[in-house]
Amino acid sequence: MIQYIIRRVLYAFPLLMGVNILTFVLFFIVNSPDDMARMQLGQKHVTEQAVENWKQQRGYDLPLLWNSKAEGKEKLTQTIFYQKSAGLFLFRFGISDSDRRNIAADIQQRMWPSLAVALPTLIVGLLVNITFALIMVLFRNSYLEHAGVVLCVILMSVSSLFYIIGGQFLIGKLLRLVPISGYEGGFSALKFLILPVLIGVFSAIGANVRWYRTLFLEEVEKDYVRTARAKGLSETRTLFRHVLKNAMLPILTGVVVVLPTLFMGSLIMESFFSIPGLGSYTIDAINSQDFAIVRAMVFLGSVLYVIGLLLTDISYTLVDPRVRLS
Amino acid sequence: MIILWTDALIFLLIAVMLLLGFYLRGKEYIKRPMQQIARSKTGMMSLTVLIFFVVVGLLDSIHFKPPEGHGNEIISALDYWATPLREHSEKTYSAPFAVYLYSKEMMTLPDGTEQWGYPRLQFGGAHLADPETEHLPDILEKAFYGWLQGAGLVVFFMVLLVSLLREPHKRFIVSPTAKAVWAVVFLVVSVNYMLVYLSAYYHVFGTDKVGEDVFYQAIKSIRTGLVIGTLTTLVMLPMALVFGIMAGFFRGWVDDVIQYVYTTLNSIPSVLLIAASILMVQVYMAAHEEKFTSVIVRADMRLLFLCLILGVTSWTGLCRLLRAETLKLREMEYVQAAQAMGVRRRVILLRHILPNVMHIVLISVVLDFSSLVLAEAVLSYINIGVDPTTYSWGNMINGARLEMAREPVVWWSLTASFIFMFALVLAANLFADTVRDAFDPRRGAYE
Numbered sequence: 001m002i003q004y005i006i007r008r009v010l011y012a013f014p015l016l017m018g019v020n021i022l023t024f025v026l027f028f029i030v031n032s033p034d035d036m037a038r039m040q041l042g043q044k045h046v047t048e049q050a051v052e053n054w055k056q057q058r059g060y061d062l063p064l065l066w067n068s069k070a071e072g073k074e075k076l077t078q079t080i081f082y083q084k085s086a087g088l089f090l091f092r093f094g095i096s097d098s099d100r101r102n103i104a105a106d107i108q109q110r111m112w113p114s115l116a117v118a119l120p121t122l123i124v125g126l127l128v129n130i131t132f133a134l135i136m137v138l139f140r141n142s143y144l145e146h147a148g149v150v151l152c153v154i155l156m157s158v159s160s161l162f163y164i165i166g167g168q169f170l171i172g173k174l175l176r177l178v179p180i181s182g183y184e185g186g187f188s189a190l191k192f193l194i195l196p197v198l199i200g201v202f203s204a205i206g207a208n209v210r211w212y213r214t215l216f217l218e219e220v221e222k223d224y225v226r227t228a229r230a231k232g233l234s235e236t237r238t239l240f241r242h243v244l245k246n247a248m249l250p251i252l253t254g255v256v257v258v259l260p261t262l263f264m265g266s267l268i269m270e271s272f273f274s275i276p277g278l279g280s281y282t283i284d285a286i287n288s289q290d291f292a293i294v295r296a297m298v299f300l301g302s303v304l305y306v307i308g309l310l311l312t313d314i315s316y317t318l319v320d321p322r323v324r325l326s
Numbered sequence: 327m328i329i330l331w332t333d334a335l336i337f338l339l340i341a342v343m344l345l346l347g348f349y350l351r352g353k354e355y356i357k358r359p360m361q362q363i364a365r366s367k368t369g370m371m372s373l374t375v376l377i378f379f380v381v382v383g384l385l386d387s388i389h390f391k392p393p394e395g396h397g398n399e400i401i402s403a404l405d406y407w408a409t410p411l412r413e414h415s416e417k418t419y420s421a422p423f424a425v426y427l428y429s430k431e432m433m434t435l436p437d438g439t440e441q442w443g444y445p446r447l448q449f450g451g452a453h454l455a456d457p458e459t460e461h462l463p464d465i466l467e468k469a470f471y472g473w474l475q476g477a478g479l480v481v482f483f484m485v486l487l488v489s490l491l492r493e494p495h496k497r498f499i500v501s502p503t504a505k506a507v508w509a510v511v512f513l514v515v516s517v518n519y520m521l522v523y524l525s526a527y528y529h530v531f532g533t534d535k536v537g538e539d540v541f542y543q544a545i546k547s548i549r550t551g552l553v554i555g556t557l558t559t560l561v562m563l564p565m566a567l568v569f570g571i572m573a574g575f576f577r578g579w580v581d582d583v584i585q586y587v588y589t590t591l592n593s594i595p596s597v598l599l600i601a602a603s604i605l606m607v608q609v610y611m612a613a614h615e616e617k618f619t620s621v622i623v624r625a626d627m628r629l630l631f632l633c634l635i636l637g638v639t640s641w642t643g644l645c646r647l648l649r650a651e652t653l654k655l656r657e658m659e660y661v662q663a664a665q666a667m668g669v670r671r672r673v674i675l676l677r678h679i680l681p682n683v684m685h686i687v688l689i690s691v692v693l694d695f696s697s698l699v700l701a702e703a704v705l706s707y708i709n710i711g712v713d714p715t716t717y718s719w720g721n722m723i724n725g726a727r728l729e730m731a732r733e734p735v736v737w738w739s740l741t742a743s744f745i746f747m748f749a750l751v752l753a754a755n756l757f758a759d760t761v762r763d764a765f766d767p768r769r770g771a772y773e
Contacts, residue, residue: 153756298594
């Protein structure tokens with residue numbers, strides 16, 4: 001088991017290396033730091049001196065890959081690649097381009113609000129979706145199921161933006177049940193979290209219930225279910241005891257893979273509800289064209305995703321004894 | 327006539343589809359699912375709606391310099407046709423069918439005195455002498471006339487068709503599916519005719535902040551949605567097909583490399599990858615301003631870039647599916663037999679593998695379409711979607727969402743984009759379901 005995990009971790013390295021090189025190419029070779037400096041400082045009437053200063057303050061005034069002016073080991077380390085890209089492996093995110101704040105500190109502070117929105121959304125969503133899907137499977141081939149399927153397609157066809165705007169308008173503005181947006185630390189965060197979680201769950205219902213329903217339906221056709229029915233178990237008992245248990249495998253692995261990325265938060269949710277999480281952090285960075293933050297977030301996102309893959313592999317072996325480690 | 331990059335690709339896409347259709351014509355494995363789709367009521371109804379969207383999108387893809395134009399202006403056939411709609415712009419917001427402006431301002435009355443009030447609109451309901459009494463009857467009357475004309479048009483063509491068709495082809499009119507399709511055609515044409523007819527006198531969906539007609543914006547957005555939904559596919563398909571089949575067929579190091587590439591791309595959250603790429607495109611455009619002379623060319627380039635980037639982020643899913651399917655196929659007896667008889671690998675790939683993965687490609691293309699249209703709106707909201715000057719539903723929502731806080735609420739921009747987007751995505755979803763049911767061998771077995 002441990003050997004297997006170690007091998008998987010080692011496999012993650014080339015992946016992250018690839019991500020790192022990709023971002024490096026995207027951010028430093030396709031466009032030079034000079035272009036970025038001009039973009040940040042405004043296109044016209046920028047003196048060479050201003051561009052140089054901007055680059056020097058942020059450490060972009062080094063050569064890309066090979067510093068021929070430096071001595072010894074510094075030939076490699078005094079380069080943009082080493083300073084800006086390779087450092088990400090040690091979670092040295094550096095400073096942001098626009099206001100030169102410490103990115104790592106910002107991330108640490110902002111990941112908790114993101115989690116506070118994303119985790120309840122995931123859990124409540126899972127419960128609600130599985131319940132609805134099971135009900136539809138229980139009443140399969142009836143008008144109730146047919147109506148449910150139609151409703152799912154209709155819900156799927158509405159953009160998530162409309163769910164958010166509609167929810168904010170209805171619950172926040174017309175009914176005035178909860179504040180429209182904002183965030184506070186501690187327990188008072190609760191009243192700010194209800195609406196985003198509710199809308200997050202609701203906007204995903206259509207697609208997920210449909211997906212879970214197909215999963216359950218596939219299981220229902222199988223022989224062991226027929227056996228269970230044949231030995232006289234009631235329909236609900238078969239569903240909950242046998243079908244649900246077996247269909248949980250694909251559902252759980254789908255959940256495990258997104259667990260780490262929950263920290264990243266949801267871009268639109270957080271910006272609509274002005275929750276100070278990593279999602280809104282990223283949006284702000286995109287809008288202010290802060291390349292350092294975007295670079296850091298890209299890397300962080302892929303690290304978390306790779307961790308998710310790893311957890312999925314492990315959880316497979318834990319849940320399903322048929323999967324052997326090889 | 328001026329051909330923008332996306333126009334050229336759209337025409338290319340149509341050419342490819344026609345060629346493909348010509349090639350597949352009469353092939354048994356494609357005929358059965360096609361017939362199943364043709365029999366499906368929902369499928370054909372949603373296809374009809376989709377065709378209407380496509381026609382509007384195509385009209386909007388034929389660009390030229392207007393005959394009496396000035397400077398760098400480029401308009402499309404749709405613009406030309408909708409010139410009154412395009413030019414009827416007010417000062418600022420006005421509600422649907424309104425005759426007065428949304429906000430109060432100082433007006434000079436005919437007798438010279440000044441008054442603080444709602445001024446009349448320049449175009450919306452300008453033909454009314456006394457709006458208080460004439461307004462509602464006039465709208466109803468015009469709506470009824472417009473609807474009648476549209477309905478008359480459809481009925482005329484139907485009668486024409488019935489009289490022209492010979493007996494064996496009468497099923498195009500009388501079969502249950504055909505009836506459903508004609509009902510949709512009747513509904514769409516008559517309602518749209520009514521809206522267009524009314525647009526000559528009113529702003530049917532109101533006007534936006536700078537006074538532009540919202541109905542016009544929503545119609546112009548159709549092309550953007552379609553371009554993103556289809557051109558992305560054009561970008562992603564070759565990559566997914568070539569790499570997926572190669573990985574599955576050759577295995578070994580080819581498989582390893584391809585798997586590595588798509589796992590790497592997959593591990594970057596796609597929104598962030600799109601954001602990073604769009605930022606880079608912005609920097610590139612800012613650094614090479616001289617290459618993008620006209621606003622429309624610039625916006626078009628950005629739209630194309632967006633399609634490219636979306637294609638790069640979305641080919642991995644299909645690639646993985648194709649790889650798995652090819653792995654399965656290459657162990658099939660008929661492939662093994664072909665190999666044993668010494669058929670060249672190229673021929674095996676083209677004749678035995680490719681046709682047998684086509685159903686996966688088709689299903690995933692139609693399934694992706696609706697999610698891409700939805701993604702456009704979200705991306706435009708985060709400012710990493712289409713250019714702010716491009717008409718798109720995302721931009722409309724983005725511009726309108728702050729107006730929900732106004733009193734009275736400015737709801738019409740949102741409503742218009744909601745209706746159009748919902749119609750397109752719902753039709754696409756329903757059609758995708760039909761296609762999947764028809765082409766998926768696992769589902770076909772239950773019939």
